[in-house]
Amino acid sequence: MVAKVPMPEYDSLEVVNTVIAERKKFLDFYRSITGDLRAQILSYIENEGNPTNITALNLRRYTNSDEETVIRKKSLINLYSPKPEQTPFRHLEEMRSEHGLLFCPSCGEDGAPGTLDHYLPKTEFPELAVCIANLTPMCSTCQGKKSSDYLTDDGRKAFLHPYYDEISVSLFHVDIWPPFDKPSAFNVTVKGTISGGLKLLVESHIEGIDFKNRFEKYCASKHLHLLKLMAEEREDEEPMRAAQLIRRFLRQENKKAINAWGSIYYESVLSTPALLDYLDNGNLPAFI
Numbered sequence: 001m002v003a004k005v006p007m008p009e010y011d012s013l014e015v016v017n018t019v020i021a022e023r024k025k026f027l028d029f030y031r032s033i034t035g036d037l038r039a040q041i042l043s044y045i046e047n048e049g050n051p052t053n054i055t056a057l058n059l060r061r062y063t064n065s066d067e068e069t070v071i072r073k074k075s076l077i078n079l080y081s082p083k084p085e086q087t088p089f090r091h092l093e094e095m096r097s098e099h100g101l102l103f104c105p106s107c108g109e110d111g112a113p114g115t116l117d118h119y120l121p122k123t124e125f126p127e128l129a130v131c132i133a134n135l136t137p138m139c140s141t142c143q144g145k146k147s148s149d150y151l152t153d154d155g156r157k158a159f160l161h162p163y164y165d166e167i168s169v170s171l172f173h174v175d176i177w178p179p180f181d182k183p184s185a186f187n188v189t190v191k192g193t194i195s196g197g198l199k200l201l202v203e204s205h206i207e208g209i210d211f212k213n214r215f216e217k218y219c220a221s222k223h224l225h226l227l228k229l230m231a232e233e234r235e236d237e238e239p240m241r242a243a244q245l246i247r248r249f250l251r252q253e254n255k256k257a258i259n260a261w262g263s264i265y266y267e268s269v270l271s272t273p274a275l276l277d278y279l280d281n282g283n284l285p286a287f288i
């Protein structure tokens with residue numbers, strides 16, 4: 001997660017209460033699980049979704065057979081696919097399309113994220129399928145990569161939580177290696193200034209969404225774009241220096257988020273003096 005985003009204003013407990021009150025089937029099941037389900041949501045909020053502190057409810061405790069457990073689990077998961085007249089249809093629609101974000105809070109790529117991710121997956125925690133605090137905006141690429149993962153191999157929380165984890169610093173740096181007319185490589189790393197616990201979490205997060213591979217491809221096309229812009233700038237009567245121009249681009253990207261893809265790229269260009277010198281004085285490629 002590259003940016004903390006505000007939690008929707010809906011009360012997670014209130015929404016679940018309404019959802020359960022609307023049930024017409026499996027009433028005995030819902031009656032018996034309601035107390036524990038409410039407690040689970042409060043526990044989620046208190047523990048900020050951290051899976052090392054939250055144990056999934058054992059649904060077998062509320063049913064009479066294994067077969068019934070499978071069916072009730074499906075019923076809980078299906079609460080996330082309400083009909084238009086049911087709760088939380090409207091809530092989910094608003095959370096998908098009215099968040100006002102210009103980038104994905106999970107990876108930082110440009111574009112309004114159109115899907116919601118279950119931070120703790122509904123297949124493992126079906127009782128949290130419609131817990132508002134567990135539903136975060138995400139781009140479809142991140143969602144496909146994250147899938148139902150939530151723990152690292154050694155049992156730690158694997159992903160940053162967009163509603164709870166505060167990220168106020170720039171996390172990444174890209175090494176850009178010459179030749180600059182067609183860089184031989186971009187290598188993104190977590191900055192050395194990021195401390196132990198956060199560094200481990202950021203590293204498992206970005207691995208889980210295939211960030212490195214995706215972002216380095218973006219750098220390649222962004223770089224080509226920058227070479228073209230510099231070629232045009234040199235045609236200007238009073239051309240700006242590369243550093244000045246790029247600081248302007250960086251300010252614009254930082255308005256989205258400090259770890260938006262453009263921010264990472266431009267900040268890295270600004271801290272690569274040999275590249276700035278090339279942009280001002282080098283021979284830009286002829287294909288531009």
Ligand SMILES: [Zn+2]
Nearest residue numbers: 104107139142
């Ligand atoms: Zn994403």
